[in-house]
Amino acid sequence: MIRGVLLVIFFALTGGSFAQSVVTWQVKDSERVPVLGATVLLESGEVLITNANGKVSKEISGTEIGFQITFVGFKPVQNTFPISGDTTLLIILESDEVVMEAVEIRGNPPRQQLQETGTGYVTFSMEGESELPYLLGEQDPLKFIQSQSGVASGTDGNNGYYVRGGGIDQNAIELDHLELYNTNHLFGFFSTFNPKAIDQVSFMKSGFPAAIGGRLSSMMRIETINPDADSFHGHVKVGVLAGGVSLEIPVIKQKSSLLVAARRSYLDLITQNLMDDESEISRRTDYRFSDLILKYNHRINSQHTLSMVGFMGTDDYLFRSERTFENHIYWKTLNGGVNWKWMANADLDGEVYATLGRYEQRYGAGLSIYQIDLDSYIANARAGANVFLTRGSHQLTFGAEYSYRSFRPSQVHIESTQEEFNLSEVSWLPTAELAVSVDDEITLTEQLRIGLGLRLSSFVHLGPFTRYETTENLVSVDSTHFSHGEWVQHYVSPEPRVRVNYLMNQNSALKASYDRNVQYIHLSPLGSVSLPTDIWVPSSQKIRPQKAHQVALGYYSLLSSQIKYSVEGYYKLLQNQIEYRNGAIAGYSGSKNFDDDFIFGKGQSYGVEFSVTKDAGSMEYQASYTLSKTERSFEEVQGGETFRAKYDRTHDLNLIGTYHLGNWSFSGLFKLSSGNNLTVPVAKYVINESIVSEYSDRNAFRLPMYHRLDVAASWHPSGNEQVTWVFSVYNVYNRRNPYFVYFDVKGDVSAYALDISLKEVALFPVLPSLSFEYSF
Structure with missing residues (x-):
């Protein structure tokens, strides 16, 4: 089996053979965490980008599919598989420890944003936004959110924000599913989040999936x-x-x-x-x-x-x-x-x-x-x-x-x-x-x-x-x-x-x-x-x-x-x-x-x-x-x-x-x-x-x-x-x-x-x- 692919699950959901089949790639890292923004390059030259669940689907004609999967920091995966009906492929990426120049990784690759159904959605990493000027040099995900369209800040220096006309309380903020009611330090001039502990921040102001609720205006998941x-x-x-x-x-x-x-x-x-x-x-x-x-x-x-x-x-x-x-x-x-x-x-x-x-x-x-x-x-x-x-x-x-x-x-x-x-x-x-x-x-x-x-x-x-x-x-x-x-x-x-x-x-x-x-x-x-x-x-x-x-x-x-x-x-x-x-x-x-x-x-x-x-x-x-x-x-x-x-x-x-x-x-x-x-x-x-x-x-x-x-x-x-x-x-x-x-x-x-x-x-x-x- 090709190096970098630990497991491939292949099955057909229908008993017959069809000219058009839906192929789904599920891409995860070695800890089984979905990989957002992985690139799936097809033999035809078409480029697909995985979503927040590490998945991307494509309707394919023919009996086999060739592809290459790449993502910064991981070894590329390349192979060809036979297709017989709708198919799901699970790809596990191995870490690539090659020493390289500094690389900045950000959320929401452009093509992936086009493929997502949700409106008003953005993801980012604090590493990607670390060089922006912050109040007294303290990095803050809430301050970055205040710079997005449709988001209004309160008074000077304050971390409260108002999304599309809603109130401060209408914004949910969660840290690894922990529900937070006050995320402010120093009366709101800084947030309570240590930026070096944050991997990714996702922010949503419309187009909510059904699993997200409890607030009227937005959801921030850290x-x-x-x-x-x-x-x-x-x-x-x-x-x-x-x-x-x-x-x-x-x-x-x-x-x-x-x-x-x-x-x-x-x-x-x-x-x-x-x-x-x-x-x-x-x-x-x-x-x-x-x-x-x-x-x-x-x-x-x-x-x-x-x-x-x-x-x-x-x-x-x-x-x-x-x-x-x-x-x-x-x-x-x-x-x-x-x-x-x-x-x-x-x-x-x-x-x-x-x-x-x-x-x-x-x-x-x-x-x-x-x-x-x-x-x-x-x-x-x-x-x-x-x-x-x-x-x-x-x-x-x-x-x-x-x-x-x-x-x-x-x-x-x-x-x-x-x-x-x-x-x-x-x-x-x-x-x-x-x-x-x-x-x-x-x-x-x-x-x-x-x-x-x-x-x-x-x-x-x-x-x-x-x-x-x-x-x-x-x-x-x-x-x-x-x-x-x-x-x-x-x-x-x-x-x-x-x-x-x-x-x-x-x-x-x-x-x-x-x-x-x-x-x-x-x-x-x-x-x-x-x-x-x-x-x-x-x-x-x-x-x-x-x-x-x-x-x-x-x-x-x-x-x-x-x-x-x-x-x-x-x-x-x-x-x-x-x-x-x-x-x-x-x-x-x-x-x-x-x-x-x-x-x-x-x-x-x-x-x-x-x-x-x-x-x-x-x-x-x-x-x-x-x-x-x-x-x-x-x-x-x-x-x-x-x-x-x-x-x-x-x-x-x-x-x-x-x-x-x-x-x-x-x-x-x-x-x-x-x-x-x-x-x-x-x-x-x-x-x-x-x-x-x-x-x-x-x-x-x-x-x-x-x-x-x-x-x-x-x-x-x-x-x-x-x-x-x-x-x-x-x-x-x-x-x-x-x-x-x-x-x-x-x-x-x-x-x-x-x-x-x-x-x-x-x-x-x-x-x-x-x-x-x-x-x-």
Whole structure:
């Protein structure tokens, strides 16, 4: 048998002989991981590219097929096989340890993107994007996602992002199936992901397969690397703000290995140990963050692989004023999971996973003899399975997932030297969510492929719980108690999905998709910036599930072997959107019901996205532009009139470029977008010696255009490719983009003379940084 092919499974699905037969190649590496982007070269000269499942199919005439399979870092495979009916070939690639010059591998090879049925889908590796300029030199997958078309960032430096008009909470983020509720360090300026632990990131904003759900706008799946089981590797990075280390440690030669990736900021170590305790710098910069990823990967045999992963991220900030005020903010994520991947044959494989997690956040403030604390928690357990089956021209995926979550949205505790009391009852809100799905990607002809999926999701709010009946003034008049495990509220939602891909020729394709998504958990932000004080709440009798219908149509083209171009239009309709009532205080309600403080409305978003990418050669670039509009309407706001959403961006432009020159790589990123929308006072009146404000319509005022340029340079010293120096400058021309605004009022009320001016506060001036990396 040819070297490099460990196993070939050949069978005919029909008993007769046909002139046309469907041949499917299933390409995996030695650890049975599907190979995305492998090239299948046919004798006819036609080139096929494997998808995310490592598969690609082709309708063949004749009685035999000759082909060659290649992928960077693996030995090529070449052979000829007889064909008698529909056939599946399983190809296992062997690693090629030939020493070669540095090669950059990126996700989504151009031709593979044409063949996929999904719209709005991108994959990338952090290694491929490592040379881009990041804030203070910290690589961040979330910052790269913010540069994609259809994705709007929040405020300057913030990791929150808004996809096609959706909210921050409508974006799911998973790390090896671990469900994450807060992925921010330093109030959102960095993410909790160590880039050296990341293998691949996939991001999807439309054309969802049926197995993906739970959020309305997007799914980001981050896959950690499988550590090397043959030899020890490591990486060390020292930056301006934080340092990190990642280690790949063989445990059993060629069978099992351990990944350890850790980071910690060290600003607090400097300010709290080398400076006086009462100095202003010491009092204002007592901030630390850290994260840790542990992964154990074990290859049981040629058909089974077991992996276990653990993740922890922590932020802790203490502010002390010169006199009596203190402010303490703390949040922590702790997750663990196990994943078993198996393969029965070339046509049948799957995975089973289970995870546990806990997220907690605390906000405390002290003033003189008073102390107030607000705590919030989420505990979750999840288990699921996916089965992948190929039958001729059908690629079937069957999925099931169960999630148990218990929420304690908030607990407010106040104490003084005289007394202490709680403003909210300490109660947990247990919930259960179950989803089953089936998805079929069908190759109808060489030009036409369709994907049909159905996801059926169910949500239950469980007891113990007490529902209070209240008057319009939120006075309790009666109550109903639900015992442990009793169903308080139940929702069932079908979520159909349709994807169509028509290959117009070898270099262009038309794609269309329809998605219906349902979301049962909700984030209720108190301000314009996503902070750890924002509260997650589940659906209930009053909080109905959020729903979205989205249609998308796109044209994708390869302008050359290195350049791809796309234009995509979309329309999204949003239902049961959630916001706090005016004047509501998180954690405290005039009612005993946790869900009496919210209002509900609807929204819509539509737009057109353009993208041009060149990701090979000495000069690489990406240009993306989005023209869009996003609106909301709530009965309690302006009588139900439609208004612009806060992060409605008419224009959003991102330009990225990288140039390689010898041991140097130079890169730049330019962002230009419409400003955020605000509700502002348009007039001030003095009534009974009090200042009364008259406000504009909701979000009627737009901030100035946002724009910024960042640059970076990476240098590998000659003869030492293990060392990398990265120089970067954030906000090169010192653009003062507003982080928030406020109104400054001066004058004498008694004299009826007031001077009111709008003040803008910018957060980041020009920021140079330097980091050092060493691989061994």
